[in-house]
Amino acid sequence: MDVLLQPFQFEFFRNGTLTAGLVGGLCGLIGVYIVLRGMSYIGHGLSHAIFGGAVVSFVMAWNFYLGAGLWGFIAAVLINQTVRRTKISADAAIGVITTASFAVGVALISRYRRFTRSFDAALFGNVLGVQPEDVWVVVGVTLMVVVVIFFLYKQMLFTTFDAEVARVYGVKTAWIDAFFALILAAALIASMQILGVTLIAAALVIPAITARLLTDSFNRMILVSTAIGALSGLVGMYLSYFLDVASGATIVLLQAALFVIALAITSLQKRAARRLMHTHI
């Protein structure tokens, strides 16, 4: 028993587990809207864009959260507006805007060779290096996202389902898109330290598509996706300690395993239903 509780003796592990659970749930919650908007690639792209913002913040000596957050928010707004106002599809808009933003970061790093700061944590995540202030940032962002989604639930559902018709019915879709860009950028900034740029996309998409396989109801999809994200964050973090594997990778691999299980279960259910139908004919 002592062995099982051993990792909780360390403060860094307690901080890491709490933030991993919150970030997992946060990504699971927002991921539902991302997947249903057909923007699965946005997590990957925007996290790269934020990397560009992080480098700019460092060069300009701005606060990381403010600089990178603002950068990510502007990139998300630009993507939304490009998709809504032009013939350009979501994947193409994400590709152009986020890679250009990432390139800004790379260009600045190569230009200012006096860089001393390592961006490894931003790229690959470093949950064990989570400081108490990072925990507060994650808690604050999680609360903000939950409050925004709670009070804009109906409007966000309608906008995600059919933005043009939602406008006709009085939903201020431009504001909803702006709020969505804000919570997405905030969630990515909060998740970067834990999962890293490279794994955020998976944490946003996998719980949502797993939940989609399991339910046809939007309300349930929100709950299931959030639960999968949070649980895999907590359990993945715990397992990573014993397996001695990077925590971000463990969390994502656990989510991928849950997706495979859900896929297998739903495929078997479909096959059984088809067989039942044939026996009745």
Add this chain to the structure above:
Amino acid sequence: MQPLVELNYITFGYGAEPVLEDICLHLHPGQFAALVGPSGAGKTSLLKLILGTLQPTRGEVCIHGEALNGRLAPRVGYVPQLETVDWNFPVTVEQVVLMGRVRRSGIWPWPSADDKRRLRDALERLDIRHLSRRHIRDLSGGQQQRVFLARALMAEPDLLALDEPTTGVDMHTAENMLHMLADLNRQGMTILMTTHDLNAAAAHLPWVICLNRRVIAQGSPEDIFTVDILNETYRGDMLVIRQDGMLFVQQRPHGHTYRDLVPHPVPGEVPAVRREKNDGRVAPTISV
């Protein structure tokens, strides 16, 4: 009488070429009208100009005598084309219908007691209450149309705008839909719908507007469905048949039938049914 919808010299285009030109149209409270015309005639654009989601390049749209000037039309229930709906989106009938209350319900994410009462009434009115927990993909075309009509009614609209409500459903379902709309119209609802089904429009709608970039003609089907007007609207060779007090419209085949187009068609075959494999039952097939 003050028109509910007024279109004054509307011109609209997506690029340099106008899709609609000098459209003048009045729709009075309680009217039930169909917008007909070929694909690309500007029917959906006209509907969206009335809704306020598109802005005219010239002219003005007034609702209840007030110019929209870039605003959205108030109190409109809109039923989009079924083909524009994302059928894989995880929503139940109940959730879709409740979307119609989005402007009127409170800040809480769950429906109020009043929303629930209106939901029950709308579902019962359209006979889909038993489907409330079903996913929208699992419904027939007619049931899907009713779901979106119920959503429109939840908005307590003055005007119901429907984009091709009879497209993609069988004749019987289309007929039921039009009867349902006629019922709503009898109760005072103003309805404007686009349709390609000229025969259904002739049989069920009291007012028809022929559109092809401009308004070609408008009036009762008896007055409007003439060869001259329809030829001008559809730029084709139309045939109008009047029989037993009914109107039938058909495009005249271009001097040939399938026998001219496919001189040596591959014949079909009625399969020999193996009785023993189907408990002695035989699939009913009428061979001529």
